Each structure stands twice: as C-alpha cells, then as structure tokens.
Amino acid sequence: LRPFLAAFIWSVLVVVATWPLMRRAEALLRGRRSLAVVVMTLAMLLVIVVPLVAAVATLAGYADEAARWISTLATRHLPAAPAWVGALPLVGAWAAQAWNGFAGSGFGELAAHLQPYLRDIARWIVGEAGALGLLLAQGALIVVISALLYAGGEAWAAWMLALGRRLAGQRGEQAIVLAGQAIRGVALGVVVTAILQSALGGLGLLIAGVPFA
Numbered sequence: 001l002r003p004f005l006a007a008f009i010w011s012v013l014v015v016v017a018t019w020p021l022m023r024r025a026e027a028l029l030r031g032r033r034s035l036a037v038v039v040m041t042l043a044m045l046l047v048i049v050v051p052l053v054a055a056v057a058t059l060a061g062y063a064d065e066a067a068r069w070i071s072t073l074a075t076r077h078l079p080a081a082p083a084w085v086g087a088l089p090l091v092g093a094w095a096a097q098a099w100n101g102f103a104g105s106g107f108g109e110l111a112a113h114l115q116p117y118l119r120d121i122a123r124w125i126v127g128e129a130g131a132l133g134l135l136l137a138q139g140a141l142i143v144v145i146s147a148l149l150y151a152g153g154e155a156w157a158a159w160m161l162a163l164g165r166r167l168a169g170q171r172g173e174q175a176i177v178l179a180g181q182a183i184r185g186v187a188l189g190v191v192v193t194a195i196l197q198s199a200l201g202g203l204g205l206l207i208a209g210v211p212f213a
Contacts (some may be wrong), residue, residue, distance in 0.1 A: 007138055011134065011145035017187035022150055037150045042197070044146060048139045056136075078103040103105050 015022075018040065061111035081099035086092045149156060164172030 006142070007141040008145055010138075010142050011149055013183055013187070014142065014146050015149040016183045019153060020184075033151065037147055040150055041143060041147045044143045048143060049136070052139055054138055151185070 010078050022036055022040050024041050025212070026033055028034045028040070078099070080103055081096040083100055086096035088095060160176050164174075164176040168175065
C-alpha cells in the first residue's frame with residue numbers, strides 16, 4: 001500500500017489546492033462535473049506527466065551527443081581567462097590564476113582524474129533510470145486518483161469534516177478547514193515562486209546562449 005498511500009496524499013494536496021479552479025471550470029461548463037473533471041485531468045497531464053516524458057525524451061535524444069563530447073574531452077583545450085574574470089572583485093585574481101592553470105593543463109588531466117569514476121557514474125545513471133520510471137508511474141497514479149477525488153469532492157470533504165468533529169468536536173472541524181486553507185496558501189506561494197524562477201532562469205539561459213536550454 002505504500003506507493004498508493006504516497007500517491008493518495010499527493011492527490012489530496014493537488015485536489016485541495018486546485019478545487020476552486022475545478023469549481024470554476026464546472027461553472028463555465030454549465031454545471032457538468034464530468035466535463036470539468038476531464039478538463040482538470042487533462043490539465044494535470046500537461047503539468048505533471050508531459051514535462052517528465054519530455055525530459056526523458058530530451059535526455060535520451062542527446063545521450064549519444066553527450067557521449068561523443070565526453071570521449072573528445074581529453075583533446076579539448078580551454079582558452080586563457082578573459083579580462084573580466086581577473087577584474088571580478090575579491091576573487092578575480094584567484095579565479096584568473098585557477099582558470100589559466102587549468103587552461104595550461106587542458107581537459108586531459110581532468111579526464112584522467114575522472115576516468116576511475118566514469119563506471120560508477122554510468123552505474124548510477126542506470127539505477128536512476130528505474131527510479132525515473134517509478135516517478136512516471138507515480139505521476140500517472142496521482143492523476144488517476146485526483147480525477148476520482150474531483151468527481152466526489154463534496155463527499156470526501158463532508159467525510160473529513162465529520163472525522164474532525166468526531167475527534168475534537170467543533171475545533172476538529174475548524175482544524176480541517178484551516179488545513180485546507182493552509183494547503184491552498186502554500187501551494188499558491190510555491191507555484192507562483194516556481195513560475196517566476198523558471199521564467200527568469202530560462203531567460204538567463206537564453207540570453208547566455210546555453211546549449212539545449
């Protein structure tokens with residue numbers, strides 16, 4: 001039951017945080033709950049599952065290119081430190097000296113140091129591939145459970161309120177309501193912060209011309 005329990009907890013958090021959106025979608029669809037559930041489920045697929053699948057496809061697509069780049073690492077050379085590195089405050093002189101020292105030895109020395117660890121890195125990547133598959137399965141399970149919770153949200157809410165009253169009377173019911181409000185507040189703060197950070201980070205990578213950004 002452990003995988004289902006974790007997925008159920010995440011589904012509860014998602015449904016509680018997005019319940020106002022589901023109600024708004026239901027109102028726009030003239031009160032048809034089934035269509036609103038379909039809309040929210042598709043939105044969750046776009047937000048949760050599609051990015052994971054896209055990330056896996058991107059990593060797989062560039063795996064050969066990354067392997068070729070690593071294989072030619074020993075023959076690559078780093079140019080001398082640009083002037084702006086030495087002009088950095090506090091760490092400029094040290095950074096320029098370290099850069100130029102590394103440029104003199106080239107990537108060959110680094111490749112020689114990394115060689116004993118490449119097999120361990122490859123083994124770790126293979127192991128994490130299984131964890132990534134489990135993550136995809138968890139994401140799909142969260143979407144399915146969330147759809148069920150969307151369909152019967154009022155019944156689940158009434159059950160939770162009744163449980164709170166049974167455990168602690170009026171205070172228990174108030175605690176359940178406050179927990180839902182806290183989940184929505186935290187989720188809103190996290191989502192807005194993540195969107196801003198992603199937008200600023202992507203803009204910075206785009207301006208810097210980072211490959212594959």
